[in-house]
Amino acid sequence: MLLIHGICPATRDKLLHRAIGPEDGFPPESIWLDLLNPTAGEDARVEKHLGISIPTREEMHDLEPSEIIYTENGAHYMTARIICQSETIVPKLADVTFILTEKALVTVRYDEPGAFNIFLNRATKPGGCGTQPEAVLDGLIEAIVDRAAEVLRGVGDQVDEASRRIFAGRGQDVEQGSAYQAVIQKIGQYEHIISNVRESMVSVERVLLFLSANYTRPKKAQTGFSAEWRAAVRDVQAIEEHATFLSNKLQFMLDATLGLVSIEQNKIIKLFSVVSVALMPPTLIASIYGMNFKTMPELEWQWGYPMAIGLMILFAVLPYMLFRWKKWL
Incomplete structure (x- = not known):
């Protein structure tokens, strides 16, 4: 599916978005081309329109570390791993490629991370997005970071609840059932989510560092986004530190749970x-x-x-x- 997001001609303070068919042309005010599960024909249309190459799904998945971020023919290619299906028990990471050109931002994705919907809800409101491709990229990254922080906060609340259940539990619960076994299983699920958030933020941080150090503002652009990207780097690093804290807390909970299980077993022996x-x-x-x-x-x-x-x-x-x-x- 090829989604076109362009500046509202009347107010020029929000984005309008729609899907275009095979015969439709590209509106001149389009600043974001979103390729969701694109076909070969849709890839070819965008390549012809912007003069760039679009990576396939296999190419995105099999990228070498040196090919995750690079510049080719004036276009900046950046691939990040974004949290997807965060409302499920075991979320996954989705590869998303951002291609930043002077004319438009292109995103190539084969999943639907919640951060994209969050940004679209903001961008379609007055004042929700700027009128440059860089502004769209900045808004997307901000939504991705906010979504990761929200997921991590939710995990933190669940970890606190599990911790209270561990240290306020009664010994007979272990003898009667699998209370601690359920806690250990939950700890594994929480650690999986936290590691995914950390991995996602590491890839986003690489994108932001690349943009801060290598992106040159086009002459037609009124403002740059270096300050915003540097601030986003600090937000990402704060999330990474929070993820490390939660991971250490989970390790303590796991050790404590196993210790309590050993105590109960020792009582029986x-x-x-x-x-x-x-x-x-x-x-x-x-x-x-x-x-x-x-x-x-x-x-x-x-x-x-x-x-x-x-x-x-x-x-x-x-x-x-x-x-x-x-x-x-």
């Missing part, structure tokens, strides 16, 4: 050990008087059986009382 020790003397007494020797003086005693039972009870209670006195139970 200790109980078995106490029972074994308490039953050893009665077992010894029962073994002695269970022998089938012909000559055993106690066999003729009238109170032999009650005596043996009493000894077994006595020597079962004594270890238990000793453990209680030592505070081992």
Whole structure:
């Protein structure tokens, strides 16, 4: 699908967007060409219109590190990994290529990150976007960063809730079910989201650093965006630091959860050990008087059986009382 986003001719303070058919021409006020799951024909049309080459899906996926960001024939090619399907349990990263030219910004994507819809909602309102391709790119990057911060904030709230559940939980929950197993599974899901956010922000930071250092403002442009891009770099770095903090917190939670599981297991083992020790003397007494020797003086005693039972009870209670006195139970 080929989406055209152009400046509103009447007010020139917002973007209008529509899809164009195979026979439609490019409006002169178009400053953003958005290729969503493009066909070969749509790629060819944009290439002919702007005099650039459009990477295919396979080329975007198989890019070498040196080919992620480069300049060719006056056009700046930048590929970033953007958080996609963030509302699901396991979000994924989508490769998006930004091609910045003097005439328009071209985006090539095969997924629909939520940041694009966020930016479109802003850009279609008065004053929501500038009238230059650089302004569109700046707005898109801002939406991507805001979306990543929102996802990270949501994960942080869920991590806090999981932390309260871990440290305020009761021991019997572990014995009755898989409470800690569910927590460990959640920790893995949160770590996956955080690592995706961090990876996305690293790729966006590379784009911003490239633009800040290498992009030259066109002569027709009224203002530059170097200051905005440098500020965005600081925002990205702040998100990366927050992601690192949450990752460390998850590691602590994982260690604490595994420690609590070990404590519960040790309680069970200790109980078995106490029972074994308490039953050893009665077992010894029962073994002695269970022998089938012909000559055993106690066999003729009238109170032999009650005596043996009493000894077994006595020597079962004594270890238990000793453990209680030592505070081992």
